[in-house]
Amino acid sequence: MSSMWSPRKMGYTIPSGPAFRCKMAIKSVQAVFRSLATLEKTVEKCHIELDEQKNRLTFTLHCKHGLMKTHNLSFQDSESLQAVFDKDSYANVFRSHPRLLVDTVVHFSPSLEEVTVSVSDDQMWVKNHVEDEADRSKAMLTELCLASDEFDNFSVQVHNSVTFCLKELRGLLVFAESTGLPISMYFDEPGRPVVLSVTDSVLEGNFVLATLSDDTDQRKNNTKRARTTPPPAPDDFMNDDMDSYLIAMDTSIMPGPSASRPPSPPLVNSTCLNHTAAANHRTRLHSEEEDEEEETVDSCGPPNKKFCSLFFGSVLPPSSQMTTQPLTGQEVLASDSEDDVQ
């Protein structure tokens, strides 16, 4: 990412001659302007002078009572590394208060690397980008939809999707929010950088972020998005096809009480819970139990010796609505405590 700052020309002295460029540690400059409250109370004027001979930038703070604080900060020459972009030629332009974007990124994990932004004529989707094919089946997918009227300006010429670094976006949002200035976002096709711009009367900041270039994978996702842009189905409780999935997956019935056969080794391992429906079906056919009448679910001890029945029965007054079993007739049976603990 690169960022460029240029003071607007009105009302400030700018040395004539070839443009000057240098780079300095931000921490050094921060040290000069450390306490905003103190600055506002005591500093009357700030003088910034360039000493090209000594490679120094001198900040002189003229404070009250004749006090002067001088900071000499050394700089390094820097190659003028400029991102090539022309944001005014970009197809899609959006402008909003930074709060909108801040409220959007808060839904994503702080460790998330990249985010994908897709647009249609009147909506913008922001979702997390999952790098690995392998992760895709296990990863949590988060998607947020913003309507065009949440933006000050929403102009879309091409329905595109771009993926870029979320961490950088978070950084610049912190800055933008502190200034309260509206953020403009320009993007075009995947591969070309996305530019976020913050402007006011004294400064113009452009944050240029690289985007993932278009590959077949991206294009597939893009076409899928185009197909699924209609608004979310009104409560698709009845539309989810879990049933057919489940029928394929699980054809077993409840096994009989475990007391009738030797205790089985722990079965909850990945081979039983893999995602391929066909493989699951095969596994299940091999281990399918015979049709048995389902007897009492808990065979390892007396059914009454569950926490609820013991506790709510004895500690709370009988009139309590939390009692799950009647107090009378509660038979406490001796049981093998070893089984219970397993």
Added chain:
Amino acid sequence: MKFRGKIMDVACLNHFTRVITTISKLTKMCVLRLTPDNLFFVLSGKVANGGVSMWCELSQENFFDEFQMEGVSPEDNEICLEVTPENLSRALKTVQNAKAVKLKLTKKHCPCLTIAAELPTLSSVSRIVTHDVPVDVIPRRLWHEFKEPSMPDFDVSIYLPPLKTMKNVVDRMKNLSNFLVMEANLNGEMNLKIDTDLVSVTTHFKDLGNPPWGDEASQDRGPSQIRDPDAMAQTRVDIRKLQQFLMGQQVNPSKAMCNIVHERVVHLILLHEDVSLQYFIPAVA
């Protein structure tokens, strides 16, 4: 198999989120059982998690404004899912200001528990954020592993001291030893002890009170075997397991108690208004 629930009350959403966050601090993965009346978060004791097991029970009507489910079949009207509670917690934490939050079982790239929240905006259209949390469906033949644990035949049952105090004590003891002995008696006294080559430390708690169900449990023993109230029942446990349990607690429970089976297991029970949490820590040699 279908599930759909909707939470519209902000306090319910907050409480639900805190329960799930507590669960996420106790275990990386667990089983979520859904029945028409309840949600259960279950961790069955396996060597992999050090034999620790957990049972957390929520009454759905205390949280959800709408709750519909259809289990695997009419006879087995339940849904059993293996889930990573941290994902659920993360998704819920960011939508605390939502107008409504829906939880749904869906099939995306794999079976998912989808959390869809309708967020308030200044514009006419609500903002919708969806989180698809992948889950594994647990087949019926494994359901027996996730049944409610039976109450162990405890030797002593006692109310716990304030969890925060316990946590402070255990945190410091953890620096000195990997194992801790929990002991308690029917006189409301509990001790937490560590014992190493260099140092022994014991913290004493008094006047804790004992839950009044001792009567029923002690009937097992018969009149000649009524327990001496001063006799301590103790269990030596891995201190990290106890610390993990204490660290995760987000809300002060209305009741907190502990059952000790001598040299076998520590059974911790936390009760809130509408949630109960049981946690079993097995003894180590």
